Amino acid sequence: MRLFTRRTGQHPVDERIVLDDVHVRLGERDVLRGVTLDLPERRIAVVGANGSGKSTLARLLNGLVLPTGGSVRVHGHDTADDGAAVRRAVGFVFTDPDAQIIMPTVAEDVAYSLRRHGLSRAEVDDRVAAALDQVGLAEHRDHPAHLLSGGQKQLLALTSVLVTGPAVLVADEPTTLLDLRNTRDVGRRLWDLDQQVVVVTHDLDVAAGAQRVLVVDEGRVVADDAPGPALAAYRRRMA
Numbered sequence: 001m002r003l004f005t006r007r008t009g010q011h012p013v014d015e016r017i018v019l020d021d022v023h024v025r026l027g028e029r030d031v032l033r034g035v036t037l038d039l040p041e042r043r044i045a046v047v048g049a050n051g052s053g054k055s056t057l058a059r060l061l062n063g064l065v066l067p068t069g070g071s072v073r074v075h076g077h078d079t080a081d082d083g084a085a086v087r088r089a090v091g092f093v094f095t096d097p098d099a100q101i102i103m104p105t106v107a108e109d110v111a112y113s114l115r116r117h118g119l120s121r122a123e124v125d126d127r128v129a130a131a132l133d134q135v136g137l138a139e140h141r142d143h144p145a146h147l148l149s150g151g152q153k154q155l156l157a158l159t160s161v162l163v164t165g166p167a168v169l170v171a172d173e174p175t176t177l178l179d180l181r182n183t184r185d186v187g188r189r190l191w192d193l194d195q196q197v198v199v200v201t202h203d204l205d206v207a208a209g210a211q212r213v214l215v216v217d218e219g220r221v222v223a224d225d226a227p228g229p230a231l232a233a234y235r236r237r238m239a
């Protein structure tokens with residue numbers, strides 16, 4: 001199984017993320033206000049100020065948050081009508097890998113993700129070994145997960161999501177807790193994935209690796225462009 005093979009170009013029509021006039025109201029607050037997007041690109045970054053609605057946008061994509069108006073379709077599945085299919089299709093990586101790592105050792109944690117996949121012990125072992133090899137964690141397979149570095153923990157969390165074979169990977173500020181070296185390493189590996197990848201980030205170097213950058217402000221997408229112009233628009237807005 002190849003986890004980190006670079007593939008260029010766009011997905012065919014049925015492998016896109018489509019948001020149609022999406023509104024999200026949480027409590028008294030209109031967190032997203034009329035977001036319409038058609039996302040066929042394989043590498044998408046989302047940037048914006050604190051509290052602008054980026055995490056909410058990310059969580060819409062795997063059905064963790066449902067729209068209060070409009071619709072979200074991910075690779076043909078409506079998140080409101082077809083939640084189980086959406087959860088199978090979309091892997092989600094959080095900021096803090098400690099919140100996602102469950103089992104004591106590295107290999108056990110990756111294997112845990114496959115517990116309900118009807119695979120034999122040998123098949124699980126093979127998949128886990130291949131996945132760890134590709135992220136460079138093979139030599140750590142029997143190490144206690146809590147002793148890994150921050151960057152290695154984030155790669156482990158990522159591997160435990162990817163080993164199940166999602167079509168889409170959504171990562172919500174996956175490098176916020178990492179130093180510069182690990183930020184670059186995790187960022188590069190994310191953009192090299194075969195999956196369609198959506199990364200919410202405050203790191204503009206990571207965002208620059210996307211094909212398309214969405215700038216979110218006060219619940220709306222206010223710029224949507226290639227990284228150069230989109231990040232320039234974001235910088236002007238924050239100045």
Ligand SMILES: Nc1ncnc2c1ncn2[C@@H]1O[C@H](COP(=O)(O)OP(=O)(O)OP(=O)(O)O)[C@@H](O)[C@H]1O
Nearest residue numbers: 026027029031048049050051052053054055056057
């Ligand atoms: N369950 C909730 N109830 C009420 N308001 C909420 C809820 N969840 C989030 N919000 C509010 O919605 C707004 C957007 O939150 P969100 O987490 O999507 O922003 P963000 O752009 O990801 O911010 P950050 O960069 O700080 O992570 C914030 O003002 C937040 O306080």
